[in-house]
Amino acid sequence: MNILLWHVHGSWTTAFVQGPHRYLVPVLPGRGPDGRGRARTFSWPESVTEITPEGLRDAPVDLVVLQRPHEAGLAERWLGGRRPGRDVPAVYLEHNAPDGNVPETRHPCAxxxxxxLVHVTHFNRLFWDSGPTPTAVIEHGVVDPAHLYTGQLARAAVVVNEPVRRGRYTGTDLLPALSEAAPLDVFGMGTExxxxxxxxxxxxxHAQDLPQAALHPAMARRRLYLHPVRWTSLGLSLLEAMHLGMPVVALATTEAVEAVPAGAGVLSTRPEVLxxxxxxxxxxxxxxxxxGARxxxxxxxxxGLKRFLDDWERLIEEVAR
Structure with a gap:
C-alpha cells in the first residue's frame, strides 16, 4: 500500500514508517515545513520515499494521512484534483491537545x-469537540532505544523544545524552584x-540541543527524567525516557496520569512534591x-512498537477497503 504523509513529527513518524507499506513523503526545494522529505536525524527504512508535488500528480496513493488543516488542500492540488476522503481514503492524525477556549475548542475536521479523526491520546479525544466525525485513538508507539539507564550523573534530564517561547505551557516558570532540588540538564531545540x-x-x-543519536545516551546518564509540562499532548520524550529505564517525575496533567503507573515515578499537581x-x-x-526498571x-x-503498528494496520484496513 502507498501511504502519503508529510514529515511533521519526527519521533512519531519514525515509529509509523516501521510498518509494512511504502511511505511517500513530499520534498520541496529548501526542505521547508511542507516538504522536509526524509528525516536526517532519525533512522528511517528504505520504504520511505521522497516525492515531489509533480511526482504525486499521477502517483498511486492508497491512503493519505493528514496532520495539519492545510494539508487537505495541498494534497488535492498535488494529487491532480483527487480529494482526500472523497477520491482517496484519508485519516486526519491529531497530535496535539486543543488550545484556546479548551472546553469549547472545535476540531478543524469536526x-x-x-x-x-485519529487521536494519539484518550485525553485529546475527550477534550477536542469533534462533532459527529468518526474518531479513533491509537496511542503512541516508540522504537525501543534499549535499557540504557545508568543514572551516573546526579542531575535531572528535561526534554522540551523552545521553553523560553512556550513559557507556562512547558512549565518553564517552574524550573528555577525545581533546579534547587536537582540540577537540570535541559535538552531540545530553542533552549539557547x-x-x-x-x-x-x-x-x-545547563541547556543544549543534541542530535537524535546522542540524545538518548545523554538522557540515560542522568539520575531521573523531569517532565514539568503543564499543557501538551503526551510528550514522546517522556515515553522514551521510560523506555530507557529512567524514573519519571512529572506534573499530573493531560495524559501523563495514564502513561506513568504507580511505582514508575512520582506524579503530582504540586511542584513542591515534584x-x-x-x-x-x-x-x-x-x-x-x-x-526506572518498572x-x-x-x-x-x-x-511498544508492535502494539502501535498492529493498531494502525487494523485502522488502515478498515479505512482503505
Missing part, C-alpha cells in the same frame, strides 16, 4: 463524514540562553534504578 532567561547559574541549569521526589531520587540511586516495563507493555 463534522466531516469522509475521514476518520535558557539559564540566563531564568536567572540561573549554569551549574543549576521537587521532593527529584531530591529523593538524586540521593537514592538504587530507588531511582528500581523505579517504568521501562510499563512503557514496553503499553507503548
Amino acid at each position: 463534522g466531516r463524514d469522509d475521514l476518520t 540562553g535558557l539559564a540566563e532567561h531564568l536567572g540561573l547559574p549554569p551549574g543549576r541549569c 521537587a521532593r521526589a527529584a531530591h529523593a531520587y538524586l540521593h537514592d540511586p538504587d530507588a531511582a534504578a528500581e523505579d 517504568a521501562r516495563r510499563a512503557a514496553l507493555d503499553r507503548y
Whole structure:
C-alpha cells in the first residue's frame, strides 16, 4: 500500500514508517515545513520515499494521512484534483491537545463524514469537540532505544523544545524552584540562553540541543527524567525516557496520569512534591534504578512498537477497503 504523509513529527513518524507499506513523503526545494522529505536525524527504512508535488500528480496513493488543516488542500492540488476522503481514503492524525477556549475548542475536521479523526491520546479525544466525525485513538508507539539507564550523573534530564517561547505551557516558570532540588540538564531545540532567561547559574541549569543519536545516551546518564509540562499532548520524550529505564517525575496533567503507573515515578499537581521526589531520587540511586526498571516495563507493555503498528494496520484496513 502507498501511504502519503508529510514529515511533521519526527519521533512519531519514525515509529509509523516501521510498518509494512511504502511511505511517500513530499520534498520541496529548501526542505521547508511542507516538504522536509526524509528525516536526517532519525533512522528511517528504505520504504520511505521522497516525492515531489509533480511526482504525486499521477502517483498511486492508497491512503493519505493528514496532520495539519492545510494539508487537505495541498494534497488535492498535488494529487491532480483527487480529494482526500472523497477520491482517496484519508485519516486526519491529531497530535496535539486543543488550545484556546479548551472546553469549547472545535476540531478543524469536526463534522466531516469522509475521514476518520485519529487521536494519539484518550485525553485529546475527550477534550477536542469533534462533532459527529468518526474518531479513533491509537496511542503512541516508540522504537525501543534499549535499557540504557545508568543514572551516573546526579542531575535531572528535561526534554522540551523552545521553553523560553512556550513559557507556562512547558512549565518553564517552574524550573528555577525545581533546579534547587536537582540540577537540570535541559535538552531540545530553542533552549539557547535558557539559564540566563531564568536567572540561573549554569551549574543549576545547563541547556543544549543534541542530535537524535546522542540524545538518548545523554538522557540515560542522568539520575531521573523531569517532565514539568503543564499543557501538551503526551510528550514522546517522556515515553522514551521510560523506555530507557529512567524514573519519571512529572506534573499530573493531560495524559501523563495514564502513561506513568504507580511505582514508575512520582506524579503530582504540586511542584513542591515534584521537587521532593527529584531530591529523593538524586540521593537514592538504587530507588531511582528500581523505579526506572518498572517504568521501562510499563512503557514496553503499553507503548511498544508492535502494539502501535498492529493498531494502525487494523485502522488502515478498515479505512482503505
